[in-house]
Amino acid sequence: MPKKRDAAKVTFTSATEMPTMPMSLGSMLWNKTGTWRNIRPEIKLEDCIQCGICWKFCPDMSIEIEDEWPVVDYDFCKGCGICAEECPTKCIAMVEERR
Amino acid sequence: MKKVIMGNHALSYGAMLARAQVIAAYPITPQTQVVELLSEMCADGTLDAKFIKVESEHSAMAACIGASAAGARTFTATSSQGLALMHEMLHWAAGGRLPIVMGDINRAMAPGWTIWTDQNDSLSQRDTGWMQYYCASNQEVVDTVLQAYKVSEALSIPSMVVLDAFALSHTYEVVDIPEAAKVDAYLPPFKPRYRVSPSDPRAFGGLTSPEHYMELRYNLQLDMEKAPALIEKTGREYEKIFGRYLGQVDPYLCDDAEIVLVTSGTAGYTAHVAVDEMREAGYKVGNLRMKVFRPFPFEEVRKYTARAKKIAVVDRNISYGHHGIFSQELKSAIYGHGDCKPVFGFIAGLGGRDITPSSFREVVDTTISLDHPAGEIGWIGVKK
Secondary structure (H helix, E strand, O other), X not given: OOXXXXXXXOOOOXXXXXXXXXXXXXXXXXXXXXXXXXXXXXXXXHHOOOOOHHHHHOOOXXXXXXXXXXXXXXXXXXXXXXXXXXXXXXXXXXXXXXX | OEEEEEHHHHHHHHHXXXXXXXXXXXXXXXXXXXXXHHHHHHXXXXXXXXXXXXXXXXXXXXXXXXXXXXXXXXEEEEEHHHHHHOHHHHHHHHHOOOOOEEEEEEOOOOOOOOOOOOOHHHHOOHHHOOEEEEOOOHHXXXXXXXXXXXXXXXXXXXXXXXEEOOOOOOOEEEEEOOOHHHHHHHOOOOOOOOOOOOOOOOOEOOOOOOOOHHHHHHHHHHHHHHHHHHHHHHHHHHHHHHOOOOXXXXXXXXXXXXXXXXXXXXXXXHHHHHHHHHHHOOOOEEEEEEOEEXXXXXXXXXXXXXXXXXXXXXEOOOOOOOOOHHHHHHHHHHOOOOOOOOEEEEEOOHHHOOOOHHHHHHHHHHHHHOOOOOOOEEEOOOOO
16 A cells, blocks of 8 residues: 655646646645644554554554554654554553653 | 426436436425436436435535546535535535536525525525536426536536526426437546546545645636637537537527616526517517526627617626626626626516516616616515
8 A cells, every 4th residue: 555655745837737636736745744643542562463453444544554563653643543442452552742 | 209397307307318327415495306306217227326315415515526536427406505505515526626517496595484496595606616507498407417517527617507496497398308329429428537546546635735726726717717618619519419509698689689688597588578578569678598607608798798788687696785696797797898888787586586577678667767777776576
């Protein structure tokens, strides 16, 4: 699957180069929504059964599967907690951010 | 094949002949029969389409947006409060450049609660980026749905096909139903420029910075500006196959008219009758029925009002604090082009009050009696 950070920075010099519909304009690359986060998901991999439910449910493509294990992309994760809610083994904890 | 059908069913037949693939709708009087017949066609196999029942008009348009983005030809229909509830989604459809075609049965806005006709529901959606066609006969409804798909899909802009509540929606007329094979030749299957597809993942409608937004809107306007020529071209193609021309306006005896009436919807045909009567009585009047409202047919309006001494616009709508909406738009179209001729604006028929030939006689008599309109609204049939 393509990753969010694979999105290319898109620039146009003329309106004629743009897609007709507002589509894939590259805003996902620079708009680092991870700064909005108040609580962060932390995955305890010992209890993870590699079901992929967190990856599937993440509404913002911020969980990636690397070498068959889930990894949170904290540049983009907003801390919504859906992954922790859906995880069948409850191995994802939402921990308060301290910045 | 000729059939006697109501205006609502003329919309259903249009969507069926266009082979709409996804129909999502919520019932509202006076529109319900449109999708009622379509749901029967889906159930008995006459139409191979997915019929999606939803819990509101907002969801109906949302479902059409999703289906259209996935590459399906989509249709819905609504009225009045239902159209108002769709408002946010109308921007999503047009901004997303999705060629959805929708029927709107002109029903006046509540309160007071009403089901009868006027144009304030559709005209309130003027600036959403949808094309708007106003029909005056059931035949025109069927024909216009087919043309609307052709133009919409070529330009990636959605279209609203509008007809008057009851005066057209529930009125039965003889309609020549176009032959399916000929319709298929006129309107081939929808080929989207882009579509939601797992094999080519893209982000649709995502965050758009000031660096990009304005060009998207500039492009929408440029494509809107291409519509008049395309309506002309597809209207002529339609005429070649089916013998009926579909233009932006319907001029009637405008060439030598001293007073040109400007009308829309079924009142436009009533005006034809009134013009015939007045011509017999020696009045030099003509009628310009506005078929397309968005994009506004600037060239056609200038052409057919060029020789008139006065213009009288009859609006079945009102922009409170200003004037009838067609009259404002008409003034903007002729401003700076040729003589500055007086435009008299009249409001009639709000909330389903009848507009009759004598209404137009009153309009013309008032227009003759005054040198200048003095910016006032001429109210027809109001018990002042």
